[in-house]
Amino acid sequence: MLVQISRKGASKMWSVFNTLSSLKTFLCGFGVWTPLVFLILQIVQVVVAPIPGGPLTMLGGMLFGWWQGFLLSALGEIFGSCMGFLITRRVGEAFVKRFDKKDWSKKLLNLNEDKLGTILFIVFILPGFPDDIACLAAGLTPMPFPKFLKLCLLGRLPGFLLNSLIGAGIMLDNHLLTLVILAAYLSIVLLAYLLFHGRAKRLIVRHQQKPNK
Template identity: 30%
Template sequence: MFEDFINLWDSREEIRVFVKNHPIAGGILFVFLQALQVIIAPLPGEVTGFFAGFLFGGIYGFMLSMAGLMVGSLISFYIARFLRKKFFKKYRQSPIYLKVKKIFYKHGLTGMFLLYLFPGFPKDLLNYLLGFMPVSLKGFTVVCFLGRIPGTFALSLQGDVVYGGHPQSIILVTLTFVIVFLIFLLIKKRIEGWLEKDPTT
């Protein structure tokens, strides 16, 4: 895998030239792969989000990544909704489903928005689980879209900076991500405590 990344690094300019020469085909292919990643999750979303910036640049990569994420998320949501009986039997006793259900009925879409924000939370699975909840398509779309923006933009920006190969920029962005992650760890317990807290008490 390391050798594959080295080969990608050595060919990065040629890849971006190809993408610039075929913006529509390249963009459509990436959106398709990103959506597929959400539906069947063959790769962590962090990987594809990073490569979006690496291959397409920070802004364009972010837009393509979000497009793919939303297409895949909506398909996952509809799969769970229309095949509810079959999928529900599989997940109804799952600890993560029970946790999501508890948070949803306590805090509604606000709680779901925070779950999409959480680094490391299985957002692709969350798309399916929300298909079991009494949430409208509009509500799901808004929460999923807004909740995915910060992490997706950060990954795309990181990929773009690494592509540039400037040591100072890479160090600066890495330190920023580390600081943000440490802050998240510090407030994670408080957020989880708030989500678990009964609002009637």
């Protein structure tokens, strides 16, 4: 009976995060504490990954305005990224295995530091990659923490800013600003793609083709 109640409670709790509207209602219920709860959620979603980071960052822009939403999202996600990295470094592979369904940790472990930095930057700057999982997996590598932090700041902040602006509606109300921001962001993504994507793909494919020892 207790197990059944516990499962129902967990199911009800996670249903809050199914849609942006339900999450918005949940957050607004905390009144003046909403920014703090939002910050905590941004930290938690990186470390245990139950909530998609992109939509949550857009919601931050919607609730708090673009610059406050960006600041809260950046603080929460960068802190969460660093926390995940350090937890994995201390606890080890068992922590990553809970979330790493595609063995990103194995893909990163055999790379030297220069190649590892290139791969992580690509994962952080280009949309569609599992950047939160990569933060956890990076904790298993020899990469120094200061270098990891620098890659997080350079690679993740542009995406946070873009999502915050979208959520705040700035990019709907001001078409000129929309074009400038999108052009700048797409230029960064395209440059990163041209410089690093082919190299990263070859490195990953080469690693996957190595025979298991």
